[in-house]
Amino acid sequence: MKGQIYKVHTDSYSVKYDDKLIKCGARGLIKKQGDGILVGDFVEFENKTIVKVLQRQNRFIRPSVANIELIVAVVSPEPKPDFFVLDKLYLNAVKEGVEFIIVANKSDVDNDFINQITAEYGCLGVEILQISTKTLSGISELKDKLKSKLTVLAGQSAVGKTSLVNAMFNLDLKVGELSDKIQRGKHTTTRSEIFEYQNIKLVDTPGFAVIDAMVEIDELPECYPEYFEVSHECKFRGCSHINEPNCKVKELVNTGKLSKKRYERYVEIYNDILKRRNIYEKN
Numbered sequence: 001m002k003g004q005i006y007k008v009h010t011d012s013y014s015v016k017y018d019d020k021l022i023k024c025g026a027r028g029l030i031k032k033q034g035d036g037i038l039v040g041d042f043v044e045f046e047n048k049t050i051v052k053v054l055q056r057q058n059r060f061i062r063p064s065v066a067n068i069e070l071i072v073a074v075v076s077p078e079p080k081p082d083f084f085v086l087d088k089l090y091l092n093a094v095k096e097g098v099e100f101i102i103v104a105n106k107s108d109v110d111n112d113f114i115n116q117i118t119a120e121y122g123c124l125g126v127e128i129l130q131i132s133t134k135t136l137s138g139i140s141e142l143k144d145k146l147k148s149k150l151t152v153l154a155g156q157s158a159v160g161k162t163s164l165v166n167a168m169f170n171l172d173l174k175v176g177e178l179s180d181k182i183q184r185g186k187h188t189t190t191r192s193e194i195f196e197y198q199n200i201k202l203v204d205t206p207g208f209a210v211i212d213a214m215v216e217i218d219e220l221p222e223c224y225p226e227y228f229e230v231s232h233e234c235k236f237r238g239c240s241h242i243n244e245p246n247c248k249v250k251e252l253v254n255t256g257k258l259s260k261k262r263y264e265r266y267v268e269i270y271n272d273i274l275k276r277r278n279i280y281e282k283n
């Protein structure tokens with residue numbers, strides 16, 4: 001029988017089959033192969049035992065999910081957005097060829113926050129939606145975007161991912177305590193899980209503070225649409241926009257036409273990928 005993994009428990013898996021969730025175990029070997037068994041995986045199971053993980057369309061490490069059709073990156077004014085996390089979520093979406101949108105939550109707290117996000121990420125050409133899970137503003141518009149696509153909610157802890165699931169499905173899942181101090185490293189959601197109602201399927205995931213870009217060094221410049229668009233004006237073909245002379249990207253950054261902060265993060269991400277590759281090659 002063929003089903004889809006909705007939740008991974010310590011020693012078992014909830015598999016959706018024929019509108020029911022069936023708790024299954026798995027053969028030891030399968031748990032160790034590749035990345036093991038992920039939420040979103042399609043599996044074959046017999047007698048409540050998973051015997052095979054079917055080929056994935058895509059897979060992500062943070063959050064750890066497979067076969068995703070849309071990534072919703074959730075950001076909020078409080079906790080403040082970590083743009084490194086957002087940059088890398090986007091890179092990984094491009095790498096895996098998955099549609100990506102940004103949701104700016106908590107519009108009830110700061111109605112101007114969306115402008116800050118648009119200033120930094122308008123260049124991506126992706127949709128940026130403003131919502132509040134508290135006042136429900138923007139929720140029905142967002143629902144329309146999610147129809148019939150396995151959608152993952154990704155982003156830092158406490159931005160309101162679980163609150164969004166609650167708002168969408170009228171549920172009462174545990175959300176973070178309301179407090180002025182949003183403590184670092186305090187995660188309310190600890191396991192990814194698919195929630196489904198009518199034709200919406202949403203994966204709630206634990207928040208994270210750091211994430212690796214899954215792209216290779218040569219692919220990185222192409223994953224920045226605003227750089228790719230002008231790269232034919234760089235002197236060198238295949239310009240990395242790092243050290244090459246007569247680089248159009250650097251010129252636009254220096255004259256304030258492209259975001260300096262995003263460029264600085266680009267250089268840091270570039271160096272991180274390089275470092276990681278060097279370590280890998282040495283081993």
Ligand SMILES: Nc1nc2c(ncn2[C@@H]2O[C@H](COP(=O)(O)OP(=O)(O)OP(=O)(O)O)[C@@H](O)[C@H]2O)c(=O)[nH]1
Nearest residue numbers: 106133134158159160161162163175176188189207
């Ligand atoms: N004012 C306001 N607060 C919100 C909104 N959405 C969520 N919150 C609050 O933000 C806090 C964190 O919400 P959660 O839904 O637990 O955040 P999360 O992203 O699921 O966090 P993790 O599970 O740790 O990754 C809670 O106190 C929510 O009540 C909103 O639209 N407006």
Ligand SMILES: [Mg+2]
Nearest residue numbers: 161162188189
């Ligand atoms: Mg949560």
Ligand SMILES: [Zn+2]
Nearest residue numbers: 234239241247
């Ligand atoms: Zn260049």
